[in-house]
Amino acid sequence: MRGIALIGCGYWGPVVARSVELTERAKIRWLCDQDEGRAKALQRKYPTAKATDSLAEVLKDPEVTAVVVSTPVSTHSAIAKQALEAGKHVLVEKPITLTAGECESLIKVAQQTKKVLMVGHVFEYNSSIQALKSIIKSGDLGDLHYIQSERTNLGPVRTDVNALMDLATHDISILIELTGRVPQQVSANGHAYLNSGVEDVVFCNYTFADGLLANVHASWLNPRKVRQITVVGSRKMAVWDDLDLKTPIKIYDKHVEMKAVGGSADSFLAYKTAVVDGGLFIPNIQLNEPLLAEIQHFLDCVEKNLTPRSDGVSGYRVMKILEATSASIKQGGAAVAIDVGPAKILHSAA
Ligand SMILES: NC(=O)c1ccc[n+]([C@@H]2O[C@H](COP(=O)([O-])OP(=O)(O)OC[C@H]3O[C@@H](n4cnc5c(N)ncnc54)[C@H](O)[C@@H]3O)[C@@H](O)[C@H]2O)c1
Structure with missing residues (x-):
């Protein structure tokens, strides 16, 4: 079972957490939000997950394979970069970053670290x-x-x-x-x-x-x-x-x-x-559950070392x-x- 860290437990984060658990291939291991109260509130639904406001704490856990970033857009680039540099695969909510330049930098970091970088263009799924x-x-x-x-x-x-x-x-x-x-x-x-x-x-x-x-x-x-x-x-x-x-x-x-x-x-x-x-x-x-299909695809890419359909380049194009x-x-x-x-x-x- 892959350990997933969810960063951002606001409106969309809990929807993502539900889909991760539905795959039955991965488990939410960390719930991280700068407002720790939100992480703790969501922890009631996922009692085996740990709640924190510290990204550093999450990223040093070797049991975390991948990180899903569901925070406000202005924070995507910095969080995704730190996660990739810590050797984690990353799925970032849309839009991937605030600027194309930030996205280009992320693509380079993903290439250097050989980790999956995917953007949540959910309608493609x-x-x-x-x-x-x-x-x-x-x-x-x-x-x-x-x-x-x-x-x-x-x-x-x-x-x-x-x-x-x-x-x-x-x-x-x-x-x-x-x-x-x-x-x-x-x-x-x-x-x-x-x-x-x-x-x-x-x-x-x-x-x-x-x-x-x-x-x-x-x-x-x-x-x-x-x-x-x-x-x-x-x-x-x-x-x-x-x-x-x-x-x-x-x-x-x-x-x-x-x-x-x-x-x-x-x-x-x-x-x-x-x-x-x-x-x-x-x-x-x-009909399918698009977010579930998106997360399944992300896990496929992580497990089989594939390039996601909505990869960093796709995010850059948009x-x-x-x-x-x-x-x-x-x-x-x-x-x-x-x-x-x-x-x-x-x-x-x-
Ligand atoms: N695919 C979709 O259909 C869909 C739908 C809604 C939102 N989204 C995307 O999801 C992302 C989050 O949107 P939302 O509506 O949940 O926003 P939100 O404001 O409701 O929640 C964001 C959460 O992130 C936390 N946060 C902010 N900065 C942080 C940081 N540096 N580290 C950790 N936590 C931090 C906030 O405290 C908040 O709890 C956005 O990128 C948005 O575009 C996608």
Whole structure:
């Protein structure tokens, strides 16, 4: 049984601890939080685990194989670095770090110490996202025209990072997973209504090399909880709804045909549009527990010395896109080129 140390016992930490224990391959050995009271409160659920506020104490325990970092984003880099240097494998919650530069340094430390560095891009382990990816890859939708991703709710409001870093991180990792591509350019707007300098809402437009467009709307200042992605292809369209636990994917056999009706070819009157509606298809999808699948994958990588699907490079790629998006927001929506450098090569390319 692998010994796991959980760093950060706030909102998400207990969810992670539950999944670690569910694997039955690993056990929570340490609960660590700078607020020791939180570690002790969670210890009531895991009485064999030790509670502490000292990261150093955790890292000197040889029985700790791996560390899961579930603290605020600004602390990820320093904690993950110390853990890697102490010879522990590390799973860091999303977004991997505050900056791409910090992430690059972490990747180097993981390479030097030959330890696994993985980021918790949990939706990449979601079976319905994987099903949507297969549908896109099969070509059933035709040529991809655009993707629209919506992630809204009223709260939880964060003050340490904005809605882009907190919420849109998920959508960006999903976009890369679904398309096997990285966008080339972004134009984005956002606004801080509640806390000065911390955008509560962002609207981001991404352009890919082949003309594919993607829009990401993320907000914690919205009356409705929405977790939806619409994929529009030349032949069919698909809608993914994470909150629909029975039928998360619907495929609409719908498209528009432009029929020539005579006259000059460049005239509007030469064509008439025909809406083709072949009905609705609902694929049967075996739903999984994405976080459990993510932790299982992390343990596989630790045990078999594999490179995680969402490795440090994957985290870096998402960070570079987040940084370009932030730059565009600061410039009032100006187009900003996205350069992820060598991280263009995707492990999980479609
Ligand atoms: N994958 C997901 O769907 C998902 C959902 C929620 C949160 N998260 C991520 O999980 C991480 C934690 O988020 P949260 O909502 O639990 O935050 P939180 O503020 O509720 O909890 C963070 C905890 O970390 C502790 N902490 C802060 N600095 C520390 C340090 N240096 N050492 C030890 N403990 C420290 C705090 O005392 C707090 O208990 C973030 O990276 C967030 O983005 C992911």
